[in-house]
Amino acid sequence: MEFDALLLSRLQFAFTIGFHIIFPAFTIGLASFLAVLEGLWLKTKKPVYRNLYLFWVKIFALSFGMGVVSGVVMSYQLGTNWSVFSAQVGSVIGPLFAYEVLTAFFLEASFLGIMLFGWKRVGPKLHFFATCMVAIGTLMSAFWILAANSWMQTPHGFAFANDGTMVATDFVQVIFNPSMPIRFVHMVLAAYLTTAMVVAGASAFTLLTKKAVAESGTALRMGVLMMAIVAPLQIAAGHESGKVAHEYQPAKVAAMEGWWETRTQQPTLLFGWPDEQAETTHAAIGIPGMGSWFVAGDVNAELEGLKAFPKEDRPPVWLTFWAFRIMVAMGLAMVALGVWGAVVWALKRIDRATLYHRALVLAAPSGFVAVLAGWISAEVGRQPYVVYGVLRTVDAVSPVAAGAVATSLLFFIIVYAIVFSAGALYILRLMAKGPETEERAPEDASEPPGSPLATGVASASAKEG
Amino acid sequence: MFGVELSMIWAVLIALAVFLYVALDGFDLGVGILFPFAKDSRERDHMQAAIAPVWDGNETWLVLGGGGLFAAFPKAYAALMPALYMPITLMLLALIFRGVAFEFRHHGRKTGKKWWTVAFSGGSIAAAASQGLVLGGFIQGVNVVDGGFVGGPLDWLTPFSLLVAASLVAGYALLGAAWLVFKTEGELFERARSWVKRLAILSALGMAGVSLATLSVDPRVTERWGITMTSIDWPTFAALAPLPIVAGALVFLLWRDADLRRHSQPYLYSVALFLVGYVGLAVSLWPYIVPFQMTPAEAAAADNALALMLWGAIPMLPVILGYTAYVYWLFRAKVTDEAAYH
Numbered sequence: 021m022e023f024d025a026l027l028l029s030r031l032q033f034a035f036t037i038g039f040h041i042i043f044p045a046f047t048i049g050l051a052s053f054l055a056v057l058e059g060l061w062l063k064t065k066k067p068v069y070r071n072l073y074l075f076w077v078k079i080f081a082l083s084f085g086m087g088v089v090s091g092v093v094m095s096y097q098l099g100t101n102w103s104v105f106s107a108q109v110g111s112v113i114g115p116l117f118a119y120e121v122l123t124a125f126f127l128e129a130s131f132l133g134i135m136l137f138g139w140k141r142v143g144p145k146l147h148f149f150a151t152c153m154v155a156i157g158t159l160m161s162a163f164w165i166l167a168a169n170s171w172m173q174t175p176h177g178f179a180f181a182n183d184g185t186m187v188a189t190d191f192v193q194v195i196f197n198p199s200m201p202i203r204f205v206h207m208v209l210a211a212y213l214t215t216a217m218v219v220a221g222a223s224a225f226t227l228l229t230k231k232a233v234a235e236s237g238t239a240l241r242m243g244v245l246m247m248a249i250v251a252p253l254q255i256a257a258g259h260e261s262g263k264v265a266h267e268y269q270p271a272k273v274a275a276m277e278g279w280w281e282t283r284t285q286q287p288t289l290l291f292g293w294p295d296e297q298a299e300t301t302h303a304a305i306g307i308p309g310m311g312s313w314f315v316a317g318d319v320n321a322e323l324e325g326l327k328a329f330p331k332e333d334r335p336p337v338w339l340t341f342w343a344f345r346i347m348v349a350m351g352l353a354m355v356a357l358g359v360w361g362a363v364v365w366a367l368k369r370i371d372r373a374t375l376y377h378r379a380l381v382l383a384a385p386s387g388f389v390a391v392l393a394g395w396i397s398a399e400v401g402r403q404p405y406v407v408y409g410v411l412r413t414v415d416a417v418s419p420v421a422a423g424a425v426a427t428s429l430l431f432f433i434i435v436y437a438i439v440f441s442a443g444a445l446y447i448l449r450l451m452a453k454g455p456e457t458e459e460r461a462p463e464d465a466s467e468p469p470g471s472p473l474a475t476g477v478a479s480a481s482a483k484e485g
Numbered sequence: 486m487f488g489v490e491l492s493m494i495w496a497v498l499i500a501l502a503v504f505l506y507v508a509l510d511g512f513d514l515g516v517g518i519l520f521p522f523a524k525d526s527r528e529r530d531h532m533q534a535a536i537a538p539v540w541d542g543n544e545t546w547l548v549l550g551g552g553g554l555f556a557a558f559p560k561a562y563a564a565l566m567p568a569l570y571m572p573i574t575l576m577l578l579a580l581i582f583r584g585v586a587f588e589f590r591h592h593g594r595k596t597g598k599k600w601w602t603v604a605f606s607g608g609s610i611a612a613a614a615s616q617g618l619v620l621g622g623f624i625q626g627v628n629v630v631d632g633g634f635v636g637g638p639l640d641w642l643t644p645f646s647l648l649v650a651a652s653l654v655a656g657y658a659l660l661g662a663a664w665l666v667f668k669t670e671g672e673l674f675e676r677a678r679s680w681v682k683r684l685a686i687l688s689a690l691g692m693a694g695v696s697l698a699t700l701s702v703d704p705r706v707t708e709r710w711g712i713t714m715t716s717i718d719w720p721t722f723a724a725l726a727p728l729p730i731v732a733g734a735l736v737f738l739l740w741r742d743a744d745l746r747r748h749s750q751p752y753l754y755s756v757a758l759f760l761v762g763y764v765g766l767a768v769s770l771w772p773y774i775v776p777f778q779m780t781p782a783e784a785a786a787a788d789n790a791l792a793l794m795l796w797g798a799i800p801m802l803p804v805i806l807g808y809t810a811y812v813y814w815l816f817r818a819k820v821t822d823e824a825a826y827h
Contacts, residue, residue, distance in 0.1 A: 082589075089581040099567070103563035107560050107562075114557070134538075137538045185787075418570075419633050431578055435581055442585070
């Protein structure tokens, strides 16, 4: 494979957006979690909610900051690396990005200042309002970005203008394109689950180390409750999303499932090794008919395999197939952990279920893995198109030199590795310490949540040289 | 709509967003640029506290600038971004470092804090400089054929773009120093005052240098101002002469009010100085959105896209400006000594 500007640009986009997506996936859920915690604190005045809020807001501040800076990159990369795409579709999905900035980014960024630094400066109700605005902002942002991304999967409501660029004929159809509603639901549930897994995992860890038992026990229950309700819902949402994908992107579904032949009783493969050269899936172990039943509701439904599509219209199969399997495996594990949690909760043993706590610690990153794997299977499955069926990825790239893209990719990798390692270190350090029973509110802007004084870390006196 | 071309309305709105970005993020980048000149770690904590609650909102104007250019003028976005690939990428990387440093600086222990202090400062300087390179590369024009960039990867790197970069670093530092005059007291206030005085002179020299150099980037600019290095066409120049005169007066007022220990005027005069420079630039480049290649009408998205966005912007921009102003008002107090940690 030749490392030309196209391949390098694809790698760079995949790398930067893959890095970016894990932060919104976490902060969408965390912002809502914080709004719930603060609402409970205002209503019940139980210090446990206040302590939990002040603890998780520190982790939110760190994650949100990384999400912001990696997100700014995205708004420029469409132009630097995908200028032909930008010029082609700007009139159709450009307004969606504009609406995202106008309705979400400013809302989040402005009220974040009050959320992080205003605890002592504004009244409790206004502070709660600020938290809610940030939470709403994250959801609005998800709405617009999923609308734009879903339009690239299932483009509707557009036509070609005289100059060859695309124009919208109906913006309602552009925004609410066929896959948008279910993909938005699927993404928001994924974000909520990701947060639930992290909250439950971190709380289980502090329970195992016998720290802040009241706070950790409460947060654990909230995480488990979310998991038990949302994980099964997510399976159903994913199933619906798969049906829509099959209707509009059958080649993608065939790649996800590892189907080559068009036949009735398509199987659901548990394992297999797709081989694009031989046009088959080696060592396939599956349940016959289950695939047809899942997708079409009938074991005898005849569904298209990859051979029904010309080779140049097929997505990379191996990656789509395996990413999909990893996502589903994570989802099933979350359902199982939710059920397990409900059982120990019902038996009143949830605070002492050591084995369950260990399993939760292990599963803490499962949401991130599922989000990344799901995103890979959705976006790789969209190939070889950038706008499905309309614009090929190969025709969308900028006229830039391969050397320039290679250089920028190298620097993105280095910078993200540094920033990610440091951010992960600081977040894990906070999580290992756990919430305080006397969590202090930050006094002023010079003392952001998580600063040494606010967290009471002994290194407060540490000065740079 | 309203008897004006939609593309012109959007050109004005995006120009406004970019100016707000410069006036707002300019001061928080400037504070980072001034980090190496602070006395000690505690003073740096004060400096960062003066911008911490608002920097994220400030940077959002940059996203509106980039996203707005993509949405309203996709052809300009597609022509400019590949041409300015390297300085844009450098800017993004620099903004990552300084953005995370706000939080990371407080989480790092001894070496960590030292490292993120350097990252915050270095990132701020690099972000300002690369924005200068982008601006310089933009003003001197890009090589476009049939709407696509056809130049080389280093076309933006010229003595002119380097001059703009150096001037913009000085200008942002001026905004930062003036903001610190507004937000601090005591020893740091005195130090910031002396920074303002020196940076006012430096920024004035930078602006003058860039202005003169801009006259030579394209004959159309020379013609508009009526000035070359060796001749002045007085009737043409007289109409535009108020701009440099006002700029000179602002530099004087800025210097004097810093000298008189005034608190809020230096920042306002600095923003006014940037505004004059911005208007001067608009005069030079009018009517191009990609200098000397594309007008807003040629680069614009379809009318229905522009109209849809306008229906969003008309109610949302006043709301955004409203709550932004509220957050600024909420955090208007001086950064006090007891608030910083010891």
